[in-house]
Amino acid sequence: MLGFGLSGAVQAFVSRSRMQAALGDHWPRTVAKASFFGMVSLSCSYAASALAKSLFARGADFTSAMIFMVASTNLVVELGVVLPRVIPRAALAQARDSLQATRRRRWMVWRWMVWRRRPARPVP
Secondary structure, three states: OHHHHHHHHHHHHOOHHHHHHHHOOOOHHHHHHHHHHHHHHOOOHHHHHHHHHHHHHOOOOHHHHHHHHHHHOOHHHHHHHHHHHHOOHHHHHHHHHHHHHHHHHHHHHHHHHHHHHOOOOOOO
């Protein structure tokens, strides 16, 4: 919801001249601003594309608008950085042990099913 609200706010309150001054070209400084604004907004992909469309319609450079959109959908990268610091190591170890136990159970069931289906050896 926040991303769509920001898209509406850009359309309603930001003038073309102001947008062209902020994101009107694709120089390194403008690209850095677009990626920073996208990282700060951090919205879902639908809202990010709506906001990038609004930026482009208001006079932002296409490259800057696309960089904004990609930067605002980088949640996976941020989660990969944040989650290992938030989740305790004991919980990660417990999840790993649970996965290994599940694999062992599958292996035991598979062996039981294979041995059960094996035909009896004929007695000579």
